[in-house]
Amino acid sequence: MTASARRERSEVVHALRDAGITALISFGLFLPLVGLLTITNMNNELRLTTRLPLLVIFVALIAGVRLLVTLVIRPWAERRRALSTRKPFSIPRSFSRWFVPFAIGFLVVYPFISLAAVGYSGSLKWIDNFGIQILIYVMLGWGLNIVVGLAGLLDLGYVAFYAVGAYSYGLLASHFGLSFWILLPLAGILSSFWGILLGFPVLRLRGDYLAIVTLAFGEIIRIVLVNWVDLTNGYAGIAAIPRPTFFGIPFNTDDNGFAATFHLTFSPTHRTIFLYYLILGLALLTGYVTTRLRRLPVGRAWEALREDEIACRSLGINTTNTKLTAFAMGAMFAGFAGSFFAARQGFISPESFTFIESATILSIVVLGGMGSQIGVAIAAVAMIGGTEIMRDMDFLKAIFGDTFDPTQYRMLIFGFAMVLIMIWKPRGLIASREPSVFLKERKTISSELVKEGHG
Amino acid sequence: MAGEAMLRVEHLTMRFGGLVAVNDVSFEVHRGTIAALIGPNGAGKTTVFNCITGFYKPSEGRIALQHGDSSAWQSLDQLTDSGKRERRDANGALFLLERMPDYLVAQRARVARTFQNIRLFSGMTVLENLMVAQHNPLMLASGYTVLGVLGFPGYAVREYEAVEKARGWLERLELVDRADDPAGDLPYGAQRRLEIARAMCTDPVLLCLDEPAAGLNAHESAELNELLLAIRKDFGTTILLIEHDMSVVMEISDHIVVLDYGVKISDGTPEFVRNDPKVIGAYLGVEDDEVAEVEAEVGL
Numbered sequence: 165m166t167a168s169a170r171r172e173r174s175e176v177v178h179a180l181r182d183a184g185i186t187a188l189i190s191f192g193l194f195l196p197l198v199g200l201l202t203i204t205n206m207n208n209e210l211r212l213t214t215r216l217p218l219l220v221i222f223v224a225l226i227a228g229v230r231l232l233v234t235l236v237i238r239p240w241a242e243r244r245r246a247l248s249t250r251k252p253f254s255i256p257r258s259f260s261r262w263f264v265p266f267a268i269g270f271l272v273v274y275p276f277i278s279l280a281a282v283g284y285s286g287s288l289k290w291i292d293n294f295g296i297q298i299l300i301y302v303m304l305g306w307g308l309n310i311v312v313g314l315a316g317l318l319d320l321g322y323v324a325f326y327a328v329g330a331y332s333y334g335l336l337a338s339h340f341g342l343s344f345w346i347l348l349p350l351a352g353i354l355s356s357f358w359g360i361l362l363g364f365p366v367l368r369l370r371g372d373y374l375a376i377v378t379l380a381f382g383e384i385i386r387i388v389l390v391n392w393v394d395l396t397n398g399y400a401g402i403a404a405i406p407r408p409t410f411f412g413i414p415f416n417t418d419d420n421g422f423a424a425t426f427h428l429t430f431s432p433t434h435r436t437i438f439l440y441y442l443i444l445g446l447a448l449l450t451g452y453v454t455t456r457l458r459r460l461p462v463g464r465a466w467e468a469l470r471e472d473e474i475a476c477r478s479l480g481i482n483t484t485n486t487k488l489t490a491f492a493m494g495a496m497f498a499g500f501a502g503s504f505f506a507a508r509q510g511f512i513s514p515e516s517f518t519f520i521e522s523a524t525i526l527s528i529v530v531l532g533g534m535g536s537q538i539g540v541a542i543a544a545v546a547m548i549g550g551t552e553i554m555r556d557m558d559f560l561k562a563i564f565g566d567t568f569d570p571t572q573y574r575m576l577i578f579g580f581a582m583v584l585i586m587i588w589k590p591r592g593l594i595a596s597r598e599p600s601v602f603l604k605e606r607k608t609i610s611s612e613l614v615k616e617g618h619g
Numbered sequence: 620m621a622g623e624a625m626l627r628v629e630h631l632t633m634r635f636g637g638l639v640a641v642n643d644v645s646f647e648v649h650r651g652t653i654a655a656l657i658g659p660n661g662a663g664k665t666t667v668f669n670c671i672t673g674f675y676k677p678s679e680g681r682i683a684l685q686h687g688d689s690s691a692w693q694s695l696d697q698l699t700d701s702g703k704r705e706r707r708d709a710n711g712a713l714f715l716l717e718r719m720p721d722y723l724v725a726q727r728a729r730v731a732r733t734f735q736n737i738r739l740f741s742g743m744t745v746l747e748n749l750m751v752a753q754h755n756p757l758m759l760a761s762g763y764t765v766l767g768v769l770g771f772p773g774y775a776v777r778e779y780e781a782v783e784k785a786r787g788w789l790e791r792l793e794l795v796d797r798a799d800d801p802a803g804d805l806p807y808g809a810q811r812r813l814e815i816a817r818a819m820c821t822d823p824v825l826l827c828l829d830e831p832a833a834g835l836n837a838h839e840s841a842e843l844n845e846l847l848l849a850i851r852k853d854f855g856t857t858i859l860l861i862e863h864d865m866s867v868v869m870e871i872s873d874h875i876v877v878l879d880y881g882v883k884i885s886d887g888t889p890e891f892v893r894n895d896p897k898v899i900g901a902y903l904g905v906e907d908d909e910v911a912e913v914e915a916e917v918g919l
Binding site: 456462467471472474475477482597600601603605606607609613614 | 722740
């Protein structure tokens with residue numbers, strides 16, 4: 165046996181052992197998660213059943229992938245790395261220059277593409293569940309990006325400002341009948357007021373401590389919403405929130421309704437399309453304002469604050485005000501998004517503003533690459549669109565059998581995808597930083613030099 | 620010694636719990652001079668710096684800085700008694716630095732500083748570093764962000780001027796070609812000089828440098844000397860520096876203050892300090908009366 169053949173054999177043995185260990189671990193993990201199932205039978209008794217075939221498929225799949233990685237993919241990647249001197253990955257300028265107008269153009273015609281493709285009733289899902297839902301999170305992601313990505317302040321309670329915006333709209337619209345267009349800026353102002361209010365006590369805190377206090381703040385707002393029943397109606401929430409009108413023309417079947425005014429056949433999709441353009445406009449406003457702010461002294465001060473707070477103070481920058489403006493700006497956009505959310509749903513309850521929402525928005529920002537707006541938008545599409553698309557992945561039944569319900573594995577696959585991305589790109593999808601001003605040419609800055617902030 | 624006092628440190632004491640880091644130190648820095656603060660490790664030099672630049676609140680003492688006409692000094696006691704932190708009139712202004720937070724010392728009293736361990740914004744470009752330093756005037760020009768977001772044209776002009784000012788500094792440092800590179804990518808010596816240029820972009824009257832020559836080779840130290848002398852000549856900025864590198868200190872300083880164990884042990888021209896037995900004793904680690912003996916031993 166030659167030396168190379170022996171080495172190859174030992175590699176295969178090693179890979180097989182590795183895959184075996186992986187299979188054992190995944191068996192241990194998935195036995196309670198997948199292998200066992202509790203079912204309530206006819207007599208209302210809880211019975212434990214097993215799903216061994218499914219468990220075997222899971223374990224075999226994982227062990228197989230592991231074997232593939234150790235035997236094929238990793239050697240291939242190492243060969244490639246040895247061959248080429250790795251340049252830090254950054255998006256070519258031409259890509260970002262073309263991508264943004266193209267993406268905006270696509271978003272503008274998207275409802276009509278979907279109308280043409282699947283008709284009025286079919287496109288409701290595509291415009292509402294995908295379009296509007298994703299755009300809300302793009303907007304929230306961009307808003308939180310100001311606080312976390314630019315200013316480097318870790319905020320785990322961002323959903324509180326979203327809730328403030330939603331309840332501001334819900335309460336003021338149902339009690340005083342104020343219109344959406346008056347309440348939208350008002351909700352933004354109220355939210356940024358709460359942002360400043362949160363900002364003051366946490367100014368001295370950094371890092372983990374800041375994260376804990378913001379987390380607590382988010383919970384305080386939610387618990388107040390739950391318990392202040394007189395005002396917020398507690399868990400029952402606020403129902404029948406007035407829906408936004410098309411600049412005074414309601415979306416209903418009346419003679420003065422939208423459909424009649426524009427001589428169309430009535431369809432609930434009209435309102436959805438209007439809401440879609442509304443949130444598209446709001447999201448683009450957020451993106452545009454953030455882009456502008458980055459190039460203004462305040463934006464540069466945010467980034468400088470993330471890089472080095474002490475150096476900022478030595479240059480005469482009032483770090484207190486700088487942090488407060490970051491909190492206020494981020495909160496304001498969450499307030500806009502919140503009031504839109506209330507107007508779209510027509511019903512809000514504290515259930516919509518739990519910690520998992522904050523976590524989702526934060527993971528969008530982290531996944532996208534802190535500070536990168538395109539990255540955050542792509543991450544929002546992947547995360548929110550991904551979880552929505554998991555709802556109808558019926559082809560998975562071909563692998564896992566007919567009883568397999570993909571929706572139940574949504575979060576599992578979602579978590580798996582996040583782990584993968586964090587291994588592949590630990591600083592997010594777009595980790596490089598675009599300078600806000602340049603003398604001769606705009607060069608992207610590799611993430612190794614950019615700091616993440618101390619909180 | 621040229622000019623009159625612009626900075627007066629009087630009976631400065633700084634305690635950290637039971638530790639007295641700086642004990643009753645008084646000295647003056649004169650306008651348009653380069654003054655050095657030297658002393659063995661742990662003598663309290665950086666603590667004095669942090670008190671002057673507002674990063675520490677001194678336990679006791681007064682730190683007064685004056686802009687403009689020296690007649691402003693006459694109202695020093697009046698200002699101290701009034702409880703205010705600054706006083707302006709037609710002839711100049713007077714500031715009590717120990718009453719001001721760090722960012723106001725930089726913003727209002729125009730005292731800029733650098734740090735012993737370089738504190739550049741390493742993930743921002745060289746140019747951006749110099750732009751951040753011009754934050755306050757640009758903030759005003761952008762109407763505290765409001766006008767800037769709305770796109771009022773005045774801001775673009777001011778931003779262009781700020782970029783030009785930064786370009787001027789980059790030309791002086793011979794870093795124009797690296798303007799769009801991240802500051803963290805620069806060689807060490809260039810980072811040191813960039814930090815000085817960034818401090819100068821705040822238009823200071825007093826520039827405080829904490830060990831600017833630390834880690835520089837002989838050639839880079841010589842370049843630093845030239846840069847500091849040029850700053851004084853072209854901008855009239857007064858410089859106060861902490862330094863261990865005696866080639867820098869002795870060559871360019873007009874005035875040296877020596878600290879040891881938090882106490883001032885000598886104060887005067889480089890010539891005077893160089894020959895002061897107390898200073899030699901402090902550096903050699905022996906009592907004053909043994910200096911002659913030790914010097915004889917080591918062959919000085």
